[in-house]
Amino acid sequence: MEEISFTEDILPLKDRLYRLALRITLDKADAEDIVQETLVRAWQNRGRLQDARAAAAFSAKVCRNLALDIANRAGRGNLRLDGIADGGTESPADAADSRERLSMVTRLMDSLPEVQRSIMEMRDIEGMPYGEIAEAMGLSETQVRVYLFRARSRIREEIRKMEDYGL
Numbered sequence: 001m002e003e004i005s006f007t008e009d010i011l012p013l014k015d016r017l018y019r020l021a022l023r024i025t026l027d028k029a030d031a032e033d034i035v036q037e038t039l040v041r042a043w044q045n046r047g048r049l050q051d052a053r054a055a056a057a058f059s060a061k062v063c064r065n066l067a068l069d070i071a072n073r074a075g076r077g078n079l080r081l082d083g084i085a086d087g088g089t090e091s092p093a094d095a096a097d098s099r100e101r102l103s104m105v106t107r108l109m110d111s112l113p114e115v116q117r118s119i120m121e122m123r124d125i126e127g128m129p130y131g132e133i134a135e136a137m138g139l140s141e142t143q144v145r146v147y148l149f150r151a152r153s154r155i156r157e158e159i160r161k162m163e164d165y166g167l
Contacts, residue, residue: 042059
């Protein structure tokens, strides 16, 4: 069991936690408060955590739960990802297609069950490893992989349907 350092193990998680909290709450002030509370809880529970990986998973779980509590109380949905695509050197038609596709994927992600959406956000947007996601969600790595596979398959199938039928 290694000693957990606040500056080396817990503090670097703040940006990832902020993005997760902001995506769920839609409010910058709430997201900042959630991150602060999450970091405090992670530090207070450092004795129960074996290593930095466990601290990251614990922090993600606490952050997600706090954000869901606040979002549910406020009756909020999820933040749209429309601003993520970069403007690059693509033509205006290609840029419009990219924005349309991103909008479609975002709508489809928002329609997923909460567990699948959270896992997909953690893995595909935040780039978290399966082990951390499993610990954060209280699932096995196999369950995480299954939920992620189902979420991606559903989105892929819905995109095919829309493209095939021109919807």
